[in-house]
Amino acid sequence: MSDSSGTLNVGIDLGTSHCAVSASNGQRHVIESYVGWPVDMVARKVLKKDVLVGTEAVESRTMLDLHRPLERGLVKEGSDKDLNAVQVLLRTLLDLAGVDRGDKKNKTIVRAVVGVPAEAMRVNKQQLRTTLDGEVDALMIVSEPFAVAYGLDALLHSMVVDIGAGTTDFCVMRGRFPTEDDQRTLNNAGDSVDEMLLKQIGEKYPEAQISIFMAREWKEKHGFVGKPQQRIKVTAPIKGTPTTLDITDEMRTACESIVGPITETMLDLLPRVAPEFQEKVRNNIILSGGSSQIAGLRAALEEGLKPVGGGSIRGVKNPVFEGSDGGLALALDAPDSDWDKLG
Amino acid sequence: MSQTPSLKRQLLRQAVADNVSTLKGELPPQPSRTAASPKRQAPWRLMSLAALTILAAGILLMLRQTPSAQANPSPVPGTNALPTAAAMKSANERRFVTAPQPIDSDVFPLEVKRIVVDPGHGGDDFGTADNDLVEKDLTLDIALRLAKLLRSDGYEVLLTREDDRKLSLRERAGIANGQHSDLFISIHVNWMSTRQARGVETYFLGTTEDPALKELTRRENRESGYSLADMKYLLEGIYTGVRRDASRQFADRVQRSLFGSLKRVNPSLKNRGVKTAPFVVLVSTEMPAILAEVSCLSNREEARLLARPLYRDGIAEALARGIRGYADDVHQTEEKGS
Numbered sequence: 001m002s003d004s005s006g007t008l009n010v011g012i013d014l015g016t017s018h019c020a021v022s023a024s025n026g027q028r029h030v031i032e033s034y035v036g037w038p039v040d041m042v043a044r045k046v047l048k049k050d051v052l053v054g055t056e057a058v059e060s061r062t063m064l065d066l067h068r069p070l071e072r073g074l075v076k077e078g079s080d081k082d083l084n085a086v087q088v089l090l091r092t093l094l095d096l097a098g099v100d101r102g103d104k105k106n107k108t109i110v111r112a113v114v115g116v117p118a119e120a121m122r123v124n125k126q127q128l129r130t131t132l133d134g135e136v137d138a139l140m141i142v143s144e145p146f147a148v149a150y151g152l153d154a155l156l157h158s159m160v161v162d163i164g165a166g167t168t169d170f171c172v173m174r175g176r177f178p179t180e181d182d183q184r185t186l187n188n189a190g191d192s193v194d195e196m197l198l199k200q201i202g203e204k205y206p207e208a209q210i211s212i213f214m215a216r217e218w219k220e221k222h223g224f225v226g227k228p229q230q231r232i233k234v235t236a237p238i239k240g241t242p243t244t245l246d247i248t249d250e251m252r253t254a255c256e257s258i259v260g261p262i263t264e265t266m267l268d269l270l271p272r273v274a275p276e277f278q279e280k281v282r283n284n285i286i287l288s289g290g291s292s293q294i295a296g297l298r299a300a301l302e303e304g305l306k307p308v309g310g311g312s313i314r315g316v317k318n319p320v321f322e323g324s325d326g327g328l329a330l331a332l333d334a335p336d337s338d339w340d341k342l343g
Numbered sequence: 344m345s346q347t348p349s350l351k352r353q354l355l356r357q358a359v360a361d362n363v364s365t366l367k368g369e370l371p372p373q374p375s376r377t378a379a380s381p382k383r384q385a386p387w388r389l390m391s392l393a394a395l396t397i398l399a400a401g402i403l404l405m406l407r408q409t410p411s412a413q414a415n416p417s418p419v420p421g422t423n424a425l426p427t428a429a430a431m432k433s434a435n436e437r438r439f440v441t442a443p444q445p446i447d448s449d450v451f452p453l454e455v456k457r458i459v460v461d462p463g464h465g466g467d468d469f470g471t472a473d474n475d476l477v478e479k480d481l482t483l484d485i486a487l488r489l490a491k492l493l494r495s496d497g498y499e500v501l502l503t504r505e506d507d508r509k510l511s512l513r514e515r516a517g518i519a520n521g522q523h524s525d526l527f528i529s530i531h532v533n534w535m536s537t538r539q540a541r542g543v544e545t546y547f548l549g550t551t552e553d554p555a556l557k558e559l560t561r562r563e564n565r566e567s568g569y570s571l572a573d574m575k576y577l578l579e580g581i582y583t584g585v586r587r588d589a590s591r592q593f594a595d596r597v598q599r600s601l602f603g604s605l606k607r608v609n610p611s612l613k614n615r616g617v618k619t620a621p622f623v624v625l626v627s628t629e630m631p632a633i634l635a636e637v638s639c640l641s642n643r644e645e646a647r648l649l650a651r652p653l654y655r656d657g658i659a660e661a662l663a664r665g666i667r668g669y670a671d672d673v674h675q676t677e678e679k680g681s
Contacts (some may be wrong), residue, residue, distance in 0.1 A: 129365065341359060
């Protein structure tokens, strides 16, 4: 289903944890960034599919060769299966957006803007381009926080802090296409919180059987920084018996582990802004990305700005789609002559 | 907060240009960098050359000062011992009304056009090795990748070697000096006695009291023919001002880029920082010069990464970014001054 011109513009956020697509025909979808192939004939017979994507793949993970092909927001290196998985993810997103691959007569021209981590190297972008070759008709790759800023019209005197699963990306917008000096990427993000939470709980309850999936789910449900509002109690098996675990302190420690690095990076970027505009930027910081939803995080980061005169941080309406919406805005604004260069 | 459509158009144009560059295999364009006209460059270049010539002449005069003319104890006749630092200071004070002070490098802006890339070791000088991974091969591979990137960005690039051959440190510096290059970068791969140690570090010329660095310097300076004491004297007596500041800035840029870029694919990478050491190849070169230890072959994980072409490509790209960043800094200084 394309628009009347036979062209479908899409913005795509290829995230480590979730992939989102916003399309010019109004479709918006998000999937978990997992792809799995049945491990054997039995599994294929049970699952009745050759490949499973997203939540369906996670739920059937015991029968699958499960891949999370994006690592820190980029295609994992060295595995054909991971490359293949990225292609599967993209095809799934395009299918959800309404691209009909079977219709050879009325072929839809697909133009995609894909967001990647702020400091992605040229080789990474080339690799992504190669991986997605043939899947779309024209491709533009931009930094994820730039796409967010573009979508929000926050192009001047602002800073976007995009906290994803694999990376936290920073971009200072000063009315120009961001250069290396305007951007930073940290590996302290949602995944690092999950890993720390898993480790912390493991130290407190050495006999508890916990997986990274459980830790991630608990964080998404109960994650917080600052003073706890209530005790966090979850259930996990200990020697096969479901047991209640109090993970309040561990959750706080894990979630607060990203506050310091993010604050430091903001404080590192701010002095690079012209002095007369630093206050404006401090008061126009935008927090986006799935992991920005941790309760109390915004206030904790504002607290960190107090030594330099304080600042104002605002969240976005929809952290999940802000990147793909920004990508779509770029795709729609780009004239045909520009798309011709990117085919 | 609505932005003007023209700003959006401008940003979009730059985003497309960035993508086109990637498609062509070039480094992305930097908006801050604009080509300086030859007309504007010429006076600066001439002034810089004149200033450096005067500095060099002063240094030569100081070096030729006869020991007997000095108030300080003379070296034993018949030896080639160099005058002490104190003697040098005394001569210095007489020749100039006041002793020379470090010079602000900003007054000597230099446009970067020609870059010499020096792959460390070669021939029967293998450098370090871990099984089949040999430093001389790795440095050549990275240097060739770097040269390609820099050339695509419009720089003139010279390699001290393009194949597996042995070159003395003096020959390497001679190539850079003979070609009047603007920057010199020597690429090496580190080896640490502690297997767990890893990271990247970048050197510019200076002294060191660190025993580990002295050992590294001894290893890298094997073919030089100078002693560390000679080198320390040369550094303290001669090496002040413009080139040192420029080399430090150059090293800062490259180190920041190396660590920032490689940390993404090598999360445990350690930033070992910018350091000074008297590597002969840095002493003998006449332009801003650095030596980059781009990885640590003694570390198992880094050795595994170094075996991957994509990682070596990443190293080359990080080096290119650092070089380009430094070139942009220099260019901006020039623009401010003009």
